[in-house]
Structure formats: C-alpha cells, structure tokens
Amino acid sequence: MEPIQGGLASSRRQWTALLLPGSVTLAALFLVPLGMLVVYSFGTTDIVGRPQLGLTLDNYRLVFQGYNASVVVRTVEYALVATACCLVLGYAVAYTAARFAGRWGGAIVGLVTVSWLVDYLVRIYAWKQLLSDGGFVNQTLDRLGLAPVSLTGTSLAVVAGLVYGYLPLMVLPLYASLKDLDPSVIDAGKDLFGNPRQTFLHVTLPATRQGVIGGCLLVFLPVLGDFATAQFLGGPSNTMIGNIISDQFVASGSQTFGSALAVTLIVLLVLCVAITAVAQRGRGRVTEVLP
Amino acid sequence: MSASGTFDRPRFLWVVTGLTLAFLFVPVVVVTVFSFNSSASLTSLDGASLRWYRAFFDDVDLLASLRLSVVIALVSSVASVVLGTLVAVGIRRGTRFIGGPTNGSVFLRVLTPETATGVALLLLFTQLGIPLSTTTVVISHTVLCLAFVAVVVGSRLALLSPQIEEAAMDLGATRLHAFRLVALPVLWPSIVAAGLLAFVISFDNFITSFFTSGLGVPPLPVRIYGMLKFGVTPVVNAIGVLMLVGTVVAVGLAALLAAQVRRLRGAQLEEAARG
Amino acid sequence: MSPDSVPPLLRRRSVLSGLAGLAGITALSGCGDDSTGGSPQSGKATITPEADGDLNWFTWEDYVEPSVVSDFEKKYGVKVKISPYDSNDSMLQKLAAGVPYDLVTNNSAYMPQSIQGGLLMPFSLDALDNGGEVATYFRRPAYDNGANLYSVPYSGGPTGIVYRTDKMSPTQSWSDLWDNDEAAGHVFVLDYQPDTIGASLLRGGGDLNSSDPDEVGAAVDSLIALKSKLGGISNDTRTNVGNGDAWIHHAWVPDAFYLMKESKYADQLDFEVTSEDGVPFGMDLLSIGANAKAPGTAMLFMDWILSPEMSARNVTYTGQLAGTKGGDAAYDEVMKDFPALMVPENYYENALWREAATGSRKDLWTQQWNRFKAA
Numbered sequence: 001m002e003p004i005q006g007g008l009a010s011s012r013r014q015w016t017a018l019l020l021p022g023s024v025t026l027a028a029l030f031l032v033p034l035g036m037l038v039v040y041s042f043g044t045t046d047i048v049g050r051p052q053l054g055l056t057l058d059n060y061r062l063v064f065q066g067y068n069a070s071v072v073v074r075t076v077e078y079a080l081v082a083t084a085c086c087l088v089l090g091y092a093v094a095y096t097a098a099r100f101a102g103r104w105g106g107a108i109v110g111l112v113t114v115s116w117l118v119d120y121l122v123r124i125y126a127w128k129q130l131l132s133d134g135g136f137v138n139q140t141l142d143r144l145g146l147a148p149v150s151l152t153g154t155s156l157a158v159v160a161g162l163v164y165g166y167l168p169l170m171v172l173p174l175y176a177s178l179k180d181l182d183p184s185v186i187d188a189g190k191d192l193f194g195n196p197r198q199t200f201l202h203v204t205l206p207a208t209r210q211g212v213i214g215g216c217l218l219v220f221l222p223v224l225g226d227f228a229t230a231q232f233l234g235g236p237s238n239t240m241i242g243n244i245i246s247d248q249f250v251a252s253g254s255q256t257f258g259s260a261l262a263v264t265l266i267v268l269l270v271l272c273v274a275i276t277a278v279a280q281r282g283r284g285r286v287t288e289v290l291p
Numbered sequence: 292m293s294a295s296g297t298f299d300r301p302r303f304l305w306v307v308t309g310l311t312l313a314f315l316f317v318p319v320v321v322v323t324v325f326s327f328n329s330s331a332s333l334t335s336l337d338g339a340s341l342r343w344y345r346a347f348f349d350d351v352d353l354l355a356s357l358r359l360s361v362v363i364a365l366v367s368s369v370a371s372v373v374l375g376t377l378v379a380v381g382i383r384r385g386t387r388f389i390g391g392p393t394n395g396s397v398f399l400r401v402l403t404p405e406t407a408t409g410v411a412l413l414l415l416f417t418q419l420g421i422p423l424s425t426t427t428v429v430i431s432h433t434v435l436c437l438a439f440v441a442v443v444v445g446s447r448l449a450l451l452s453p454q455i456e457e458a459a460m461d462l463g464a465t466r467l468h469a470f471r472l473v474a475l476p477v478l479w480p481s482i483v484a485a486g487l488l489a490f491v492i493s494f495d496n497f498i499t500s501f502f503t504s505g506l507g508v509p510p511l512p513v514r515i516y517g518m519l520k521f522g523v524t525p526v527v528n529a530i531g532v533l534m535l536v537g538t539v540v541a542v543g544l545a546a547l548l549a550a551q552v553r554r555l556r557g558a559q560l561e562e563a564a565r566g
Numbered sequence: 567m568s569p570d571s572v573p574p575l576l577r578r579r580s581v582l583s584g585l586a587g588l589a590g591i592t593a594l595s596g597c598g599d600d601s602t603g604g605s606p607q608s609g610k611a612t613i614t615p616e617a618d619g620d621l622n623w624f625t626w627e628d629y630v631e632p633s634v635v636s637d638f639e640k641k642y643g644v645k646v647k648i649s650p651y652d653s654n655d656s657m658l659q660k661l662a663a664g665v666p667y668d669l670v671t672n673n674s675a676y677m678p679q680s681i682q683g684g685l686l687m688p689f690s691l692d693a694l695d696n697g698g699e700v701a702t703y704f705r706r707p708a709y710d711n712g713a714n715l716y717s718v719p720y721s722g723g724p725t726g727i728v729y730r731t732d733k734m735s736p737t738q739s740w741s742d743l744w745d746n747d748e749a750a751g752h753v754f755v756l757d758y759q760p761d762t763i764g765a766s767l768l769r770g771g772g773d774l775n776s777s778d779p780d781e782v783g784a785a786v787d788s789l790i791a792l793k794s795k796l797g798g799i800s801n802d803t804r805t806n807v808g809n810g811d812a813w814i815h816h817a818w819v820p821d822a823f824y825l826m827k828e829s830k831y832a833d834q835l836d837f838e839v840t841s842e843d844g845v846p847f848g849m850d851l852l853s854i855g856a857n858a859k860a861p862g863t864a865m866l867f868m869d870w871i872l873s874p875e876m877s878a879r880n881v882t883y884t885g886q887l888a889g890t891k892g893g894d895a896a897y898d899e900v901m902k903d904f905p906a907l908m909v910p911e912n913y914y915e916n917a918l919w920r921e922a923a924t925g926s927r928k929d930l931w932t933q934q935w936n937r938f939k940a941a
Contacts, residue, residue, distance in 0.1 A: 247939065
C-alpha cells in the first residue's frame with residue numbers, strides 16, 4: 001500500500017514524528033519492564049522475594065518440567081475453543097449490526113461494550129451467584145422438581161466465562177471491517193455464486209479477513225494469559241497457565257520463576273504468530289498480521 | 292430452506308444476536324436486581340429497598356475511591372487514545388525503522404500477562420525512586436490501554452486506501468490536512484470505540500492498579516476486589532449499577548456530540564470538494 | 567541515612583543497572599534518590615506515641631471493627647487511611663518496594679523476612695501506655711526475638727475446617743477433607759500454599775514447615791489424589807460456603823465466624839480444629855513501616871488497639887484471639903457460643919506456628935505447589 005507520490009520521504013518523517021510519543025511511552029513503560037522480566041528470569045530472589053541479578057538457568061529448567069505441559073495443553077485448548085466461539089457469535093452480531101440493523105448497528109455494538117461497564121469481577125461474581133448450587137438456576141430447578149446441576153467448576157464454565165469476557169474484543173474489529181464492506185460486493189457475489197453460503201465463504205469472509213485475524217488475535221492472545229476466569233469460575237482441575245504465572249507474582253511463588261514462565265509463554269506466542277504470518281502467502285512479516 | 296441459507300437470513304442472525312446480547316447482559320441484570328434487594332442475601336430476593344445505595348453514598352471512602360477511579364480512567368483513556376491513534380497511523384504511514392518495532396511492542400503488550408508487567412512496573416518505579424501515586428497508576432494504565440487502542444484503530448485504518456487521501460491532495464490539500472479531512476471521519480467511530488474500551492479497561496483494572504498505587508485512597512477495583520472476597524457484595528452491586536447508568540448517560544451525550552461534529556465535518560468536506 | 571543501612575536498595579538497583587547495560591540505556595544510571603528505600607533504622611527504638619500526621623494503614627479488607635477506627639479518628643483528630651491487600655505475599659512486595667506505609671498488618675510467618683529485609687521500624691513496648699496488656703508470649707515471640715521489637719499482636723487464629731453439620735461429622739482430623747465421599751465436589755481447600763501443603767503434611771504425620779523433599783512430595787501427592795473430590799481451590803470461603811457450593815471448606819477463623827453468624831446456612835455450619843493431626847496457627851501483627859511518615863500516630867494507634875476495650879471490640883468482630891489480656895478475656899466470653907473455637911491455657915506457647923518458606927525450602931514448596939495446581 002505504498003503511496004506512489006512525491007514528497008514521500010518528508011511525509012514519512014511527519015508521520016514518524018507523530019508516532020514518536022507513543023513509541024517512547026511503550027519503550028519506557030512496557031519494553032523496559034519486559035526487559036526486566038527477561039533479566040529476572042535468569043536471576044534469583046532475596047529473602048523478601050525481590051528478584052536479584054543472576055545468571056542461572058534454574059528457572060527455565062523448572063519451566064520445562066513435565067507437569068507444566070498439561071497446563072499448557074489445557075490452556076491452548078480453552079483458548080482455541082473460546083476464540084472459535086467468539087468468532088462465530090461475534091461474526092453473527094457484527095454482521096447483523098453492520099448489514100441489517102441500519103442506524104441501530106452502532107447501538108448494538110454499543111450494547112456489547114456497555115455490558116463491560118459493570119466491573120468485570122462484579123459480573124463474574126454475579127455468574128457465580130446464578131450458577132452456584134444454592135443459586136437462582138438450581139433453586140428454579142428445585143422448584144420444578146428437577147435434580148440440581150453443578151454448573152461452576154467445570155471446563156465448560158471456564159470456556160463460557162472466557163467467551164463472555166472477551167467477546168467484545170472480537171465484535172469491535174469485525175464490525176469495523178464489515179461496515180467498510182461495500183454491500184454491492186456481496187450482491188455481486190450472490191449473482192456469481194447463487195447461494196448465500198458460497199457467497200459468504202468466497203466473498204464476505206475473505207473481504208473481512210483483516211477483521212477476523214485482528215479479532216481472533218485480540219481474543220486468543222490475552223485469553224492465553226487470563227487467570228481471573230479460571231480462578232473464579234473454574235474448579236481444581238481447570239487451572240490455566242495464567243494462574244500459575246499469576247501465583248508467582250501475587251501469591252506464595254517465585255518472581256524469577258514467574259518471569260521465566262512469562263518469557264517462555266511470550267516467546268512461544270511470538271513463534272506461533274510468526275508461523276501464521278509466514279504461512280500466509282506473501283506476508284512474511286509478523287508486523288503485517290496485526291494492523 | 293436449508294441451513295446453507297443462514298448467513299443471509301436476518302431472522303436467524305437476529306436471534307443469534309439477541310441471544311448473544313442476552314448472554315452478555317444476564318449478569319448485569321442480576322447485579323441490578325440484587326442491588327435493590329432489601330437483605331444482604333445474594334441468592335434470594337427479600338423485597339425492594341434503596342438500602343445499598345444509601346450505604347454507598349454514606350461511605351466517604353468508597354465515594355473517594357470511585358471519584359479517583361473515574362479520574363484515572365478519564366485521563367488514561369484520553370491519553371491512550373491520542374497516543375494510540377498516532378501509533379496506529381504512524382505504524383502504517385511512518386518509517387518502518389520505528390514503526391516496525393513499535394508495532395512489535397503493541398503486539399507484545401497485548402499478549403504479555405498483566406500480573407508479570409504489573410510487578411515489573413512496581414520494581415521499575417521503585418528502582419528509579421519514583422514514589423507510587425495516582426500518577427504512576429495513570430501512566431501504567433495509559434501504556435496498557437494504548438496497545439488496545441492502537442489495535443482497534445489500526446484494524447480500521449488497514450482498510451483505508453491511501454488513494455482517497457491522495458485524491459484530496461490532488462485537490463490541493465496538504466498530507467496532514469488530507470488525513471484530517473478524509474481518514475479521520477472514517478476512523479472516528481473506531482477512535483470513539485477504542486476510547487470507550489480504554490476507559491473500561493482502566494476503570495476495571497485491578498492488577499496494575501494494585502501494584503502501582505501508593506498511599507491514600509485506593510482505586511475502586513482494589514476496594515471492590517477486597518469487598519467481594521470478604522462477602523460485602525450488595526454495596527458493590529449498587530456501585531456497578533451507578534457506574535453503568537453514569538457511563539451510559541455520558542456515552543449518550545458523547546454520541547450526540549459526535550453526530551453534531553460529523554454533520555459539521557460533512558459540511559466542511561462538501562465545501563472543500565466544491566472549492 | 568547512613569550508607570551501611572541501605573544494602574537492600576543497592577542490591578535492587580544493581581538489577582536495573584544490569585538491565586540498563588544490556589539495553590544500552592545509560593541515561594538511567596544515577597537516576598532517583600533513596601526516598602523509597604527500605605532501610606532498617608539501627609540503634610535504639612525511640613518512637614514516641616504522638617499524633618504526627620494521618621495514618622496510612624496497609625491491611626486486609628474488613629479486618630477491623632469500624633468504630634475502633636472512627637473513635638480513634640475522633641479522639642486524636644487524624645484520618646486513618648486504609649489501603650487493602652489480599653494476600654500476605656502481595657503485602658510483602660509492596661512493603662519491600664518501599665511504599666511509606668505507617669502501619670502494616672504483617673503476619674507472624676513473614677516476620678523474620680520483614681525484619682531481615684529491613685522493612686520495619688523497631689519500637690519499645692514501654693513507650694505504650696497499654697504495653698502491659700500484651701500477652702507474655704508476644705513480648706519476645708519466636709518470630710521477633712532480636713535485640714529490638716518490631717510488632718505487637720493484632721489478631722490470630724487457627725486454620726481449620728468450616729463444615730455443614732448436615733453433611734459431615736467432625737473427627738478433628740485433616741482427613742475430613744479427604745474421607746467424605748458423599749461430599750465429593752463440595753470440598754474446598756484454601757489457595758494458600760503454606761496452609762494447604764501444611765494440612766496435608768500434618769495429616770501424614772509430617773512437620774508443618776517441612777523442608778524434606780520426600781515428605782513434601784508425598785504430601786502434595788495426596789493433595790493431587792484429593793483433587794477428584796474437590797470443588798475448588800479458593801480463598802473465597804464466604805462466597806463458596808454462602809452460595810451452597812462448598813459443604814466442607816478449609817478455612818480461616820474470621821471467614822468461618824462470619825459465615826456462622828451471618829450466612830444463609832448459619833444454623834447448619836460449624837468449625838473444627840484438627841487437634842488429632844495438629845492445628846496450624848499464625849498471628850497477624852501490627853508493625854511500623856521502615857519509611858513511615860507518621861510513626862508517632864502508628865504508635866498511638868497500636869496503643870489504642872491494645873487497650874482492653876478496643877481489643878475486645880475487635881475480637882467480637884473477627885472471632886480471633888488478640889494476644890492481649892483484655893482481648894483474650896473477651897475471646898473466652900465470645901466463644902462460649904462457639905465451643906469449637908475455645909482455646910486451652912498457654913495456647914501461644916504450644917501452638918504450631920506457620921513459617922513462610924525462604925531459600926531452598928521456598929523453591930521446593932513453590933514447585934510442589936505448582937505441581938498441585940497444574941494437575
């Protein structure tokens with residue numbers, strides 16, 4: 001998308017100047033702390049748990065213990081399923097909002113975000129109250145003479161919680177890209193393919209590829225590091241990698257081991273994204289995947 | 292008709308959309324209903340009352356926490372929207388030399404677990420001798436939200452062809468002017484959405500808030516977290532409802548304002564095209 | 567501030583200079599002063615109790631009887647600003663980062679580290695009018711027995727099991743968590759490494775603070791075996807029991823006490839201590855932060871809390887021992903309705919005190935705990 005135009009260099013400089021404040025902020029307050037995590041991951045801790053400079057691989061040795069593998073696999077499973085559910089539901093919502101809702105489209109997307117305005121933890125606790133053994137759902141079942149069901153503490157509860165928590169992040173980019181899609185393109189597709197399914201698969205979906213990839217990454221990546229959902233809705237066997245990492249920093253754990261675990265997770269994710277990017281023909285750069 | 296028709300059948304899509312919205316709003320409804328419960332129970336309704344709202348408005352400390360969190364969220368969402376939008380645009384239009392690494396950092400920020408960076412920020416501030424305060428919370432929230440803003444605005448920007456701006460420039464506009472006239476109106480909805488997202492992320496944030504706040508009034512999520520853990524929830528429900536109503540009113544006003552601005556912009560654009 | 571009093575800060579700074587070197591950010595070196603350092607004040611403990619500013623208190627949420635605070639504010643004309651934390655470990659991190667809290671609710675298990683790390687200011691009990699109220703044990707407790715005193719007792723109790731009387735009969739053993747098959751899916755253990763591994767160790771006849779890898783490994787193996795019967799690993803005792811999910815919950819006293827007084831299931835709840843296997847005990851303490859700006863007010867507040875009346879109010883509110891003569895007398899009174907919580911003579915001297923792990927024991931416990939969580 002290079003503009004073929006005179007004064008290119010000077011305009012690039014202008015844009016770069018505008019970019020700088022954000023870049024510097026990110027470098028100072030994100031890259032430096034991230035760098036500190038990398039350094040700590042080779043370090044040890046002092047008596048009150050503060051990381052100390054060191055050059056040990058002990059933390060990484062502990063990362064690659066067999067028992068961590070099951071958490072990683074479980075986490076990736078949850079994240080994949082949750083992302084897929086978010087994509088299907090989010091696409092339906094975004095499509096309805098962008099194509100059929102007319103001027104109410106914005107309102108629908110607004111509603112999706114508005115649900116977020118009540119503090120996340122308050123909403124999670126509300127789910128707990130609803131689904132608990134003595135909660136509304138089970139009380140109603142009881143009144144109807146049906147057997148109570150345990151709804152919290154399962155994989156299903158965690159995945160549903162993740163979908164619940166991250167859906168808006170899927171809807172926003174999808175809506176943006178669907179909104180920009182010229183409806184006549186879809187009509188032309190209908191003429192060409194005859195049936196809506198083919199049109200969707202061959203025209204609409206490819207045309208909104210950017211939104212799909214953006215939304216999926218916005219959901220998938222943070223979900224891999226999520227800990228609150230499994231902590232509040234999960235049972236003893238639904239621990240995600242984010243819980244183990246968070247334990248090292250906010251509970252009786254080791255910050256240096258936590259750093260090593262976080263760094264490993266980040267490296268793996270970067271590799272995943274790089275592979276995705278390479279697999280996408282003609283789009284070799286990682287930076288092309290995220291806008 | 293077969294299932295293959297589903298993607299062009301509004302009725303089916305409306306049902307899915309309705310159910311999805313219901314799914315998102317169930318807990319909000321629960322919170323609202325129980326905020327008017329006359330007893331402290333969170334599982335059974337015992338008549339309506341404003342007891343918890345009164346309790347909230349009588350609690351000076353909670354009100355102070357709420358005020359603080361609103362200020363933090365406002366400042367950091369505005370700052371992150373400005374910085375994040377510039378980053379999104381700069382990554383696309385600026386030099387690769389800086390744009391590339393910036394893009395990489397945005398991406399890393401989205402995927403780095405917040406517990407890890409929260410503690411790292413605490414240690415960074417400590418080692419630089421910066422006392423923890425509301426300022427350190429605002430700065431930390433800004434960085435956190437900036438990445439999300441850049442992603443949301445960027446995904447919209449990716450679909451914008453620079454050729455339209457070039458056409459405007461052919462008509463005599465400078466590059467920045469052309470951007471303002473052509474790209475900004477298109478980006479505007481996503482900037483507003485990103486701002487809302489940033490506000491919510493900041494307002495809800497517990498982890499980073501806990502580690503980067505200093506003495507004095509704690510941000511609201513830090514209070515709420517403790518209260519939820521120790522079973523003092525009815526007041527928390529009332530706070531949730533008040534926040535919801537407050538923000539919806541604020542967003543509604545902002546939307547009206549934005550519509551007004553758009554109308555003005557449209558007139559300007561027409562004028563520019565004519566001139 | 568003498569140079570030899572700041573080693574913790576220097577050690578921490580070295581991490582940053584190492585990083586700065588790596589990243590080539592030379593500009594960072596030399597930045598900042600020592601305003602946030604946690605430096606132990608050497609020499610004599612000479613803080614006098616007098617109002618020298620508003621009090622910043624770092625403590626658990628909902629862990630003081632509200633009128634105790636408001637009456638103090640009224641009497642001395644100062645504000646008490648509470649910053650809540652939700653785990654001992656995050657408390658230690660913020661304190662270690664040098665945040666100038668005046669008063670900190672520390673825990674006996676974390677006291678040796680806090681003192682060695684130079685995070686606290688020493689003081690003398692003699693300076694407090696109510697110093698004589700402090701129970702004998704806490705004048706020179708095992709966790710705080712150096713040349714100076716760094717803490718007064720605040721509130722403490724055993725870790726035990728809160729249970730639904732219609733679902734379980736107590737055997738005063740940790741096995742109650744393991745052996746109630748009908749309660750499968752409704753048993754919860756605390757998400758707190760020292761207590762949860764500790765309970766399993768005690769059940770197997772081991773040492774509460776074991777550093778033997780085999781013993782700790784075996785204790786965690788039986789915890790993993792317990793997982794199939796667990797409903798969760800959680801500290802939200804009040805929610806889990808209050809909403810009916812948990813029938814048998816590994817618990818701290820204030821939560822159990824609250825549930826037994828106020829929850830929907832109050833009439834069906836009781837608490838047991840595991841006297842057959844061993845009862846883990848810890849005491850929350852009041853200490854003065856090393857960087858306190860109002861240590862005098864902190865002293866005043868400690869004096870206030872130690873007074874028989876305030877102590878008694880807190881005991882009635884939290885259901886825990888206070889470590890003071892007046893408070894513990896009130897405790898005996900309050901617990902007449904809760905016989906399971908009554909304590910014998912010389913309780914503190916004979917209690918099994920929890921100790922937070924450090925060094926190689928910390929590595930061992932952390933890894934074993936991760937193994938349990940991951941399974």
